[in-house]
Amino acid sequence: MSVAESESVLLLAEHTGEEGGSRLKLAFRQLRRNPVAVIGAALILLFVAVAILAPLLAPYSPTHGDLSNITVSHVPGPSSKHWLGLDLQGRDELSRIIYGARASLLIGVVSLTLGATLGMLLGALAGGFGGWVDSIIMRLMDIMLAVPGLLFAIAVAALLGPSLRSVMTAIAVVNVPVFARLLRASMLGQRESDYVLAARSLGVKRRKIIIGHVLPNSLAPVIVQGTLALATAIIDAAGLAFLGLGSADPSVPEWGRMLTDTQQYLRTAPQLALFPGAAILLSVLGFNLLGDALREALDPKLRR
Amino acid sequence: MALLSVEDLTVTFSRRGRRPVHAVDGVTFSVEAGATVGLVGESGCGKSVTSLAIMGLLPRRGADVGGAVRFDGDDLLQLSPNAMRELRGREIAMVFQDPQTSLNPVLTVGRQITEVLERHRDMRGRDADREAASLLDRVGIPDPNRRLKDYPHQMSGGMRQRALIAMALACKPRLLIADEPTTALDVTIQAQILELLKELVVDSGTALVMITHDLGVVAGLCDTVHVMYSGRIVESSDRRSLFAEPRHPYTTGLLASVPRLDSPRGVPLRPIPGSPRDLLPWAQGCAFAPRCTRRVDQCTAVAPDLLPDPVTGHALRCYNPWPPGGEAVAVPAPIVAEPIVAKPAVRRARKKP
Numbered sequence: 001m002s003v004a005e006s007e008s009v010l011l012l013a014e015h016t017g018e019e020g021g022s023r024l025k026l027a028f029r030q031l032r033r034n035p036v037a038v039i040g041a042a043l044i045l046l047f048v049a050v051a052i053l054a055p056l057l058a059p060y061s062p063t064h065g066d067l068s069n070i071t072v073s074h075v076p077g078p079s080s081k082h083w084l085g086l087d088l089q090g091r092d093e094l095s096r097i098i099y100g101a102r103a104s105l106l107i108g109v110v111s112l113t114l115g116a117t118l119g120m121l122l123g124a125l126a127g128g129f130g131g132w133v134d135s136i137i138m139r140l141m142d143i144m145l146a147v148p149g150l151l152f153a154i155a156v157a158a159l160l161g162p163s164l165r166s167v168m169t170a171i172a173v174v175n176v177p178v179f180a181r182l183l184r185a186s187m188l189g190q191r192e193s194d195y196v197l198a199a200r201s202l203g204v205k206r207r208k209i210i211i212g213h214v215l216p217n218s219l220a221p222v223i224v225q226g227t228l229a230l231a232t233a234i235i236d237a238a239g240l241a242f243l244g245l246g247s248a249d250p251s252v253p254e255w256g257r258m259l260t261d262t263q264q265y266l267r268t269a270p271q272l273a274l275f276p277g278a279a280i281l282l283s284v285l286g287f288n289l290l291g292d293a294l295r296e297a298l299d300p301k302l303r304r
Numbered sequence: 305m306a307l308l309s310v311e312d313l314t315v316t317f318s319r320r321g322r323r324p325v326h327a328v329d330g331v332t333f334s335v336e337a338g339a340t341v342g343l344v345g346e347s348g349c350g351k352s353v354t355s356l357a358i359m360g361l362l363p364r365r366g367a368d369v370g371g372a373v374r375f376d377g378d379d380l381l382q383l384s385p386n387a388m389r390e391l392r393g394r395e396i397a398m399v400f401q402d403p404q405t406s407l408n409p410v411l412t413v414g415r416q417i418t419e420v421l422e423r424h425r426d427m428r429g430r431d432a433d434r435e436a437a438s439l440l441d442r443v444g445i446p447d448p449n450r451r452l453k454d455y456p457h458q459m460s461g462g463m464r465q466r467a468l469i470a471m472a473l474a475c476k477p478r479l480l481i482a483d484e485p486t487t488a489l490d491v492t493i494q495a496q497i498l499e500l501l502k503e504l505v506v507d508s509g510t511a512l513v514m515i516t517h518d519l520g521v522v523a524g525l526c527d528t529v530h531v532m533y534s535g536r537i538v539e540s541s542d543r544r545s546l547f548a549e550p551r552h553p554y555t556t557g558l559l560a561s562v563p564r565l566d567s568p569r570g571v572p573l574r575p576i577p578g579s580p581r582d583l584l585p586w587a588q589g590c591a592f593a594p595r596c597t598r599r600v601d602q603c604t605a606v607a608p609d610l611l612p613d614p615v616t617g618h619a620l621r622c623y624n625p626w627p628p629g630g631e632a633v634a635v636p637a638p639i640v641a642e643p644i645v646a647k648p649a650v651r652r653a654r655k656k657p
Contacts, residue, residue, distance in 0.1 A: 195408040198407070199408070200361055201392055201400075202393035202420050203390065203394060204393070204419060212411070216410045
């Protein structure tokens with residue numbers, strides 16, 4: 001073997017090892033080794049699969065019930081026919097929980113996409129331009145953050161009337177200042193970095209530095225916040241539904257409303273509160289676990 | 305006419321409620337086309353700020369720059385930000401101290417080089433890629449075509465500094481400012497990088513301003529040396545004369561604190577006592593006086609001027625310099641070694657198992 005050949009073999013060995021790929025690929029590889037991330041991802045995958053495949057998975061219709069077996073003092077619990085029992089309207093609880101995942105997922109994804117997009121746009125403008133643009137945007141965000149999140153969402157949802165769309169809008173609005181502040185702070189930090197100075201010393205234009213160098217390096221905390229915000233969005237959606245601000249159609253299954261409906265019957269049919277509660281818990285837990293693992297994988301300071 | 309002439313450059317940092325800091329306080333020097341000039345001093349003496357001021361990279365707010373920086377006749381301090389941006393990278397480029405942080409971690413090395421080519425040489429696509437590969441090849445990176453697709457974290461420190469030098473030289477600038485380009489590297493790599501700079505810059509006629517605290521670097525590379533202390537030049541001379549007959553107590557102190565291989569065992573190093581923070585404002589005398597072993601009463605009364613030294617011809621800012629040849633100070637061995645040491649950029653092959 002010649003010198004050059006063995007050299008390239010050595011280099012190849014390096015490539016296939018620890019160091020290959022971009023920072024994102026590296027983070028992904030680390031995620032796969034982290035059991036917390038794997039559990040989180042599995043929970044999320046289960047949640048998404050259930051939501052998408054609801055018509056195939058649900059054994060009964062979520063909206064039609066048989067009231068013949070229901071009395072005030074007796075709601076049938078889990079049985080071999082109805083694994084999670086029946087609800088107060090005689091509907092299959094399992095089917096309702098399966099369909100309920102759809103509302104949660106839809107609200108979570110849509111509100112997060114809306115909120116994060118708008119927030120990041122504002123944050124990027126503030127962080128990119130600085131000066132008075134920054135001041136105006138950030139004072140606005142401060143005002144929005146001064147009101148507690150759920151309270152703010154209730155106000156927005158109440159203003160727009162009860163419907164799924166107003167819940168999504170409300171949660172999106174709450175998320176805007178969170179993402180704006182996060183991206184701006186991250187960009188301000190990156191703007192002072194050595195590679196930005198080096199790029200400036202080579203005459204790279206300001207706009208290109210902001211878009212090509214500063215922005216991509218500032219996204220890591222935003223990605224983490226994204227997963228955590230999805231968890232919060234699901235909780236907020238349940239909270240708003242619990243307070244009666246969810247979908248206008250009461251037959252649409254929503255985990256939050258399922259909790260409201262059973263609160264009078266906690267003594268006789270506690271399972272009707274436990275099952276939707278568990279569903280909320282598990283989906284939120286999944287996003288939180290993955291978010292924490294992502295934070296670890298993307299933050300070089302926490303590594304090793 | 306000199307390519308770059310810095311005239312009475314002052315940089316003052318001011319913050320509300322604090323006393324302004326004169327980081328650079330009347331620095332004057334010039335660089336001829338193709339020449340190599342060293343700016344030497346401890347951390348905090350103003351050498352990096354000088355380079356950032358020349359490049360126009362100091363923040364506009366809080367930093368007050370005075371004097372003139374003439375490059376090819378134009379005063380860079382008077383140019384518009386746009387005109388200055390055109391000049392940076394094309395006519396004047398810079399290599400920074402820390403190659404670990406000076407490359408963007410999310411972009412491939414190739415992309416970062418082609419960005420400069422796009423900006424200043426209007427090259428795109430495959431042309432730019434080919435040029436980038438040939439640049440990497442020129443700075444001694446093996447297998448440049450594949451290395452273009454590498455991210456900075458996949459490269460070693462020395463290779464990253466080579467890539468940064470390739471970026472700086474992408475447009476064949478007439479002036480390169482290297483701010484401690486070897487400080488963050490280990491010694492064998494330092495020698496390689498210096499040799500590379502010497503080869504690429506000095507031999508191709510690009511002028512080089514070398515900013516360093518390391519007299520070994522100066523000994524190997526620079527034609528002219530300016531020793532700075534607390535924002536002012538305290539001694540200037542050509543390299544040979546500076547090492548042969550250092551006059552300023554600070555210069556001799558720097559030379560005496562460099563370890564040498566050929567001094568007998570047991571001879572202690574003699575660091576300069578105190579730190580650059582124990583300084584006297586120039587308005588009250590010589591800033592070096594609190595640390596100086598040759599201090600006289602005059603030193604703490606009026607700051608000395610930078611005057612030609614009648615004995616050696618150095619420019620000297622001292623009332624009581626060392627007598628020429630008085631205390632013999634050994635010249636440190638140049639770090640730039642024989643090419644045989646500096647050449648192997650490629651790792652030697654391991655023995656076959």
